[in-house]
Amino acid sequence: MNDELRDLYQQVILDHSRKPRNHGRLEGECVHVHGDNPSCGDEIDLYVKFDAEGKIEDLKFDGQGCAISQASASMMTSKIKGKSAADAATMREDFRRIVMGDGAPQDEDALGELQLLEGVQKFPQRVKCAMLAWRALEQATAENAAKQG
């Protein structure tokens, strides 16, 4: 196994994929979005509860997919809970930057262990796996904003 693969599939990532955090459905009123990668069949159902200011109060996800998509969703939900709309947007952009190798993140500390998914940039075909949950979050945020008017 080469180093790039060991980076991609670090123990922390495999651990998240085997025992995903925040897995399941959120009860009560929340925004629900479904996302998928049609080319590979990965699917996610994301449930997000926002407060009046757009802060992410709680979120959960359900679905199926590869280790990268599951770990990314698990790590995202762990890190983003309680973030304001602005902080969540920064994290989303920073995460995109590290998996695509597209410049330095603005706030490394906020990303925390999400930085472990940096190994994805060596595997361009897997970027969409890592981004699946984040694209769903972006959609949920937009739907929430539309609902708030």
Added chain:
Amino acid sequence: MIDWPQVRAQFPILQQQVNGKPLIYFDSAATSQKPLAVIEAMDHYYRWDNANVHRGLHELSSRATDAFEAARAKIARFVGAGTADEIIYTRGTTEAINLVAGIWGAHFLKPGDVVLITEMEHHSNIVPWQLAAQRSGATLKFVPVLDDGTLDLVAADELLTAEVKLFAFNHISNSLGTINPVVDLCRKARSIGAVTLVDGAQAVGHVPVNVQDIGCDFYAFSGHKMCGPTGIGALYCRTQWLEKMPPWQGGGEMILHVSMERSTYKSGPARFEPGTPPIAGAIGMGAAVDYLESIGIENIAAYDDELTQYAMGRLQELEGIRILGPLTGKRGSLAAFTLAAAHPHDLVTLTNEQGLALRGGHHCTQPLMRRFKAPGTARASFYFYNTRAEIDAMMDILNDAIRFFS
């Protein structure tokens, strides 16, 4: 006796390293590799004979036309068509099916009619019929697949009612490897007056195919899965339909006379081949037929089968493996599987780093994947240029992957 290592040596692409390891190409069900004979035939055409077909009076146009039509005759003979005219050139299997769904469907389907297909079809033998059904008001029905990956023939009998106007099914499933009883299915369909279309993408070039013995009305296949180039394929169209179907796309080459008000059309395959065709592609597909016949399709089928049986035996040694489709008896030269330890995409990413090309995903058969509750599979598919040693190497790679993910 075939010198198989010598045969393999005719495929230059296989003699390379990928990620520092010898390439093991196990994705021939997606597209086959090309032998020198095919590459050189196309190269020769572009170097010496390139001209448009059927419309020049000069030497090069004659040569191009002769080679283009000679390829049609070879392809016709290879699949047992009655005449070369029964072969319509298309871009591939998908376009061939769309041609039938588009023209035959528009002309012969009415509200209340039923188009019957099966649960194991590739998207390209599902979606064109959904579109045809939407346009015509016909209903689309599916023959279910049993747990062992074979068609539910009892259900098929019940579904083959007088309302069924067309029955479409694959010869060999690209996900299950199931070889369908095409002769029986066509006979049953005929007995109730239904037209048949067989998707032969995984069969032609792998097993002997004779469309007259099969008894189908239409048979669709691709050049690129039988050692030919991409962008060319064929629709076998029984003569009776050739005469009854109106044109599909309009353009040059398919007309007899054009006036400002109306046009009259050629008969035969030309009616369905408007514009400048993929000439080099057709010549390449003809060269592929010559090449396959030089080895012998029976020899290829026997080699494919032996290799596939060996792979099936070895794969079943793997911990946590589930192979879709029939576990015993003959099957197409492919095995789609899941491993408990790893999702197909993670597995394929790992095997790629070892130079092993597997396909990972839903193989364009999403309804079938849902039927078997598989998020997708990894698929190893074989052809006569593959070897037992490559299968042994795959086993080492897969065992390493299982250890890595466990």
